[in-house]
Amino acid sequence: xxxxxxxxxxxxxxxxxxxxxxxxxxxxxxxxxxxxxxxxxxxxxxxxxxxxxxxxxxxxxxxxxxxxxxxxxxxxxxxxxxxxxxxxxxxxxxxxxxxxxxxxxxxxxxxxxxxxxxxxxxxxxxxxxxxxxxxxxxxxxxxxxxxxxxxxxxxxxxxxxxxxxxxxxxxxxxxxxxxxxxxxxxxxxxxxxxxxxxxxxxxxxxxxxxxxxxxxxxxxxxxxxxxxxxxxxxxxxxxxxxxxxxxxxxxxxxxxxxxxxxxxxxxxxxxxxxxxxxxxxxxxxxxxxxxxxxxxxxxxxxxxxxxxx
Amino acid sequence: xxxxxxxxxxxxxxxxxxxxxxxxxxxxxxxxxxxxxxxxxxxxxxxxxxxxxxxxxxxxxxxxxxxxxxxxxxxxxxxxxxxxxxxxxxxxxxxxxxxxxxxxxxxxxxxxxxxxxxxxxxxxxxxxxxxxxxxxxxxxxxxxxxxxxxxxxxxxxxxxxxxxxxxxxxxxxxxxxxxxxxxxxxxxxxxxxxxxxxxxxxxxxxxxxxxxxxxxxxxxxxxxxxxxxxxxxxxxxxxxxxxxxxxxxxxxx
Numbered sequence: 257x258x259x260x261x262x263x264x265x266x267x268x269x270x271x272x273x274x275x276x277x278x279x280x281x282x283x284x285x286x287x288x289x290x291x292x293x294x295x296x297x298x299x300x301x302x303x304x305x306x307x308x309x310x311x312x313x314x315x316x317x318x319x320x321x322x323x324x325x326x327x328x329x330x331x332x333x334x335x336x337x338x339x340x341x342x343x344x345x346x347x348x349x350x351x352x353x354x355x356x357x358x359x360x361x362x363x364x365x366x367x368x369x370x371x372x373x374x375x376x377x378x379x380x381x382x383x384x385x386x387x388x389x390x391x392x393x394x395x396x397x398x399x400x401x402x403x404x405x406x407x408x409x410x411x412x413x414x415x416x417x418x419x420x421x422x423x424x425x426x427x428x429x430x431x432x433x434x435x436x437x438x439x440x441x442x443x444x445x446x447x448x449x450x451x452x453x454x455x456x457x458x459x460x461x462x463x464x465x466x467x468x469x470x471x472x473x474x475x476x477x478x479x480x481x482x483x484x485x486x487x488x489x490x491x492x493x494x495x496x497x498x499x500x501x502x503x504x505x506x507x508x509x510x511x512x513x514x515x516x517x518x519x520x521x522x523x524x525x526x527x528x529x530x531x532x533x534x535x536x537x538x539x540x541x542x543x544x545x546x547x548x549x550x551x552x553x554x555x556x557x558x559x560x561x562x563x564x565x
Numbered sequence: 566x567x568x569x570x571x572x573x574x575x576x577x578x579x580x581x582x583x584x585x586x587x588x589x590x591x592x593x594x595x596x597x598x599x600x601x602x603x604x605x606x607x608x609x610x611x612x613x614x615x616x617x618x619x620x621x622x623x624x625x626x627x628x629x630x631x632x633x634x635x636x637x638x639x640x641x642x643x644x645x646x647x648x649x650x651x652x653x654x655x656x657x658x659x660x661x662x663x664x665x666x667x668x669x670x671x672x673x674x675x676x677x678x679x680x681x682x683x684x685x686x687x688x689x690x691x692x693x694x695x696x697x698x699x700x701x702x703x704x705x706x707x708x709x710x711x712x713x714x715x716x717x718x719x720x721x722x723x724x725x726x727x728x729x730x731x732x733x734x735x736x737x738x739x740x741x742x743x744x745x746x747x748x749x750x751x752x753x754x755x756x757x758x759x760x761x762x763x764x765x766x767x768x769x770x771x772x773x774x775x776x777x778x779x780x781x782x783x784x785x786x787x788x789x790x791x792x793x794x795x796x797x798x799x800x801x802x803x804x805x806x807x808x809x810x811x812x813x814x815x816x817x818x
Contacts, residue, residue: 270818308659312813330567330661338659344652348584349577360573361660403656 259283260335260411260442261307261320268299268306268314268466276302277314278466284444286410289437290471291457292446293556299466300446301341304413308338320411334362337409341416341446343396347389351380354388355402362407374402378432394425401432412436414445418452430456450553464560479521483554486517486528488535489544498538504531570662574670575677578644582678589678590685593632597686600628601693604750615752616783621694626777627749628690633683633708634715634744634769638736641675641719646726649816658817664810668803672720676712683708697780703788704779710795711772717802724806724815743769748777753785768794 261284268277276299284290294300305311307318307325318325323332346354355371364370375381378398383391388399397417404412414433418426433443433456447453453460454474461471470477493512504527507516515535519526535542582589601621609620616623648654657667690696698704719736726732747769753761764770765786775791778784784791809816 310655310658310817312817333659333661336659338655340652340655342652344655346648346651346653349580353577353580357573357577358656360576361570361656361662363567363569363661365569 258286260286261444262318263303263307264317266303266306266314266316266318268302268311276466277306279316280463280466280468282461282468282471284411284442286442287437287440288458289433289443289445289456290459290461291453291474292444292461292463293448293450293453294446294463295448295560298464300463301415302466303463304338304415304444304446308336308413309333330363334407335410337404337407337412339397339400339404339412339414339417341419343393343400345388345396345399348387350385350387351375351391351399351402352384354399355406358403359406364407370408371406374405377435378402378405394421394428397421397425397429405436409441411442411444414443416446416448418447418449426452450551450556454551462556462559469559469562477555478549483550483558484519484521484526485548485550486519486531487514487546487548488517488542489514489546491541491543494540498540500534500538501531504534567662567666570660571666571669571673574657574667575674578671578674579677581644582640582674589682593636593682593686594689597628597632597689598693600624601690605693615755616781618781618783619694622696623752623777623781624750625687625690625694625696626780627773629683629686629708630711630769630773630776631744631749632686633679633711634740634772635736636682637676637679637712637715638719638722638740640678641672641716642723642726642732642736644671644675645720645723646732649724650729654816664807667810668717668720668806672713672716675716675719676709679712679716680708683712699782700779704776707772707776707779707791707795710799711776714795714799714802717799717806721802721805721809724809727815743767744773748773748785752783768798771795 261282263280263282263284266277266280267275269275280299280303292300292303302311306314307320309325309329313326318332320332321335323335325332349357352371352375355374356366359371360366372381372384375384378401380395380398380402383395388396391399401414401417417433418429421429430452433445437443445452445457457474459471460474460477462469487509489510490513494508495512497506497508497515501515504517507518508514509516517528517531519528532542604624605621609624612620614620614623645654648657687696722735723732726734746764747767748764753764753770753774756764771786771791771794774785775788775795778788778791808814
C-alpha cells in the first residue's frame with residue numbers, strides 16, 4: 257500500500273526554546289490504523305498539531321495525499337479530519353448545526369443526508385436538536401468525531417480519544433474506529449494506554465522526548481521485543497540463588513519458593529534447557545513451571561527507559 | 566476562495582446573534598430613547614440649533630455612530646475571542662481557509678449585526694425627531710464602512726486579548742472616550758480654538774463628521790478627508806490581521 261501521510265525530518269521548537277519534535281520521519285499507509293504511543297509530553301499532540309496547522313509549521317516536510325501541508329494547505333487539510341484531545345465545542349449550538357458548520361468550513365456544500373448518516377453512525381441522531389451543553393461527556397466526544405468526519409476525510413487524527421473516558425465508552429470508541437477503518441479511512445491515534453494500541457492498531461509507533469523511537473507492526477513488535485519470563489516453583493524454598501545458577505541472573509521470588517528467569521525470544525538459544533539441567537544438578541527440584549509473555553506495556557516501559565538513559 | 570467556509574462562519578455567527586435577538590434589539594432601542602430624553606429634551610431645550618439643525622436631529626448621526634462603533638467592536642472581539650477561550654479555534658486553524666475567508670465570515674457577521682442595530686437606532690430616532698437624510702447613499706456607505714472597520718479593529722482586540730478583562734479594556738479606555746470626544750453630541754466649532762486643534766488628532770472625529778455630512782450637508786472636516794480616514798483605518802486593520810495569521814501571533818504556538 258502507498259503512504260498517504262509522509263513526514264520527513266519534522267522538527268518543531270516552541271518560542272520558549274523547547275524542542276518538542278526532534279526530526280520525526282514517518283510514513284503512514286493508506287487504510288491503516290497507526291497508534292502513536294508515548295507518555296505525557298512526548299510530542300504526540302505537537303506532531304498532530306503541526307501536521308494539521310494548529311501550531312506554526314516547524315522545519316522538515318509533511319505531505320498528505322502528496323500535498324504539502326504548508327504549501328498546499330487547502331488540498332492537504334481537505335483530506336484531514338481532526339478530533340482534538342480536549343472537548344472543545346461551542347456549548348450553545350445544536351448538534352446538527354455544529355456538524356454542519358464543520359462541513360461548511362471544509363468547503364463542502366450543505367448536505368443534510370450526509371450529516372444524518374454520520375449522526376446515525378455515531379448514535380447521535382436522537383440528539384441532533386439537543387444543544388451541546390445538554391450532552392454527557394461521552395456524547396460530546398461523539399460530536400467531536402462527527403464534526404471531524406463531516407467532510408468525509410481520508411485521514412483521521414484522533415488525539416487521545418479515550419483519555420478520561422469510562423470503560424464502556426472506550427469500547428464503543430474502539431468499535432467506531434474499527435468501523436471507520438472498514439470504510440477505508442486511515443486513522444492515526446495517539447494514546448498513552450498500551451491496551452488501546454494493542455487492541456486496535458495495525459502498527460504502533462513509540463514516541464518519547466520528541467523522537468520516534470520505533471514504528472513496527474504490532475504483532476512483529478511484540479514478537480521482536482517480547483521478553484518472556486519463566487517462573488520455576490520449587491519443592492523446597494531457598495534463601496539464596498545457588499552459586500552454580502548465578503550466571504543466569506535469576507530472581508528469587510515468592511519468599512524463596514520460586515525463581516524467575518527472563519529470556520529473550522529473539523535469541524538463538526533461550527538457555528532454558530541448560531538452566532533446567534543445571535537446576536537439577538544444583539539439587540533443586542521443581543514443582544511447577546510457568547512462562548509469561550511481556551505485554552506491550554513492558555516493551556514500552558523498556559523502550560522509554562532506554563531512550564532516556 | 567472557500568465560499569462554503571465563509572458562509573458557514575457567517576451563518577454560525579449570525580445564529581449566535583439571533584439566539585439573543587431580543588436583547589440585541591431592545592437594548593439599543595432603550596438606550597437611544599434614553600439619550601433622546603436626556604440630551605434631546607433636557608439639554609436640547611437649552612441649545613436651540615447647531616449650525617442650523619435642531620439639536621435633537623443634530624445628535625442622531627452621533628448616536629448611531631456611538632452605538633455602531635461600540636457594537637462592531639464588541640461583536641467582533643467577542644466573536645473571535647470566544648472560540649479562543651473555549652478552544653474551538655482549533656477548527657478554524659485546521660480548516661482549508663485563509664485569513665481573508667475567516668475575516669469575511671467573522672468580521673462580516675459582526676459588521677452585519679452592528680449595521681442592523683444602527684438602522685434600528687435610526688428608526689427609533691425617527692420616532693422622536695424629524696430626521697432628514699440629504700445623501701442616503703453616502704450615509705449607507707459611511708455606515709457600512711464604519712461597521713466594517715470597527716469590526717476589523719474588534720477582531721484584532723479579540724485575538725490580542727488574553728482574558729475577558731483585556732477584552733473590555735481597549736473599548737472602555739480608548740474607544741468610548743474617543744467616540745464621546747469625537748463630536749457625537751456637539752460640533753467641533755463649539756469648542757475653544759485650542760481644543761478644536763487637539764480634537765483633530767482623534768480619528769473618530771473624521772468618521773462622525775462625514776456621517777453627519779450625509780445627513781445635513783454640514784461637516785467639521787472636509788468629506789474627502791473623512792473618506793480617506795476611514796479607508797486608511799480599514800486598510801491598516803486588514804494589514805494587521807493579515808500579519809496575525811501569517812505569523813500566528815496569539816493564535817498559534
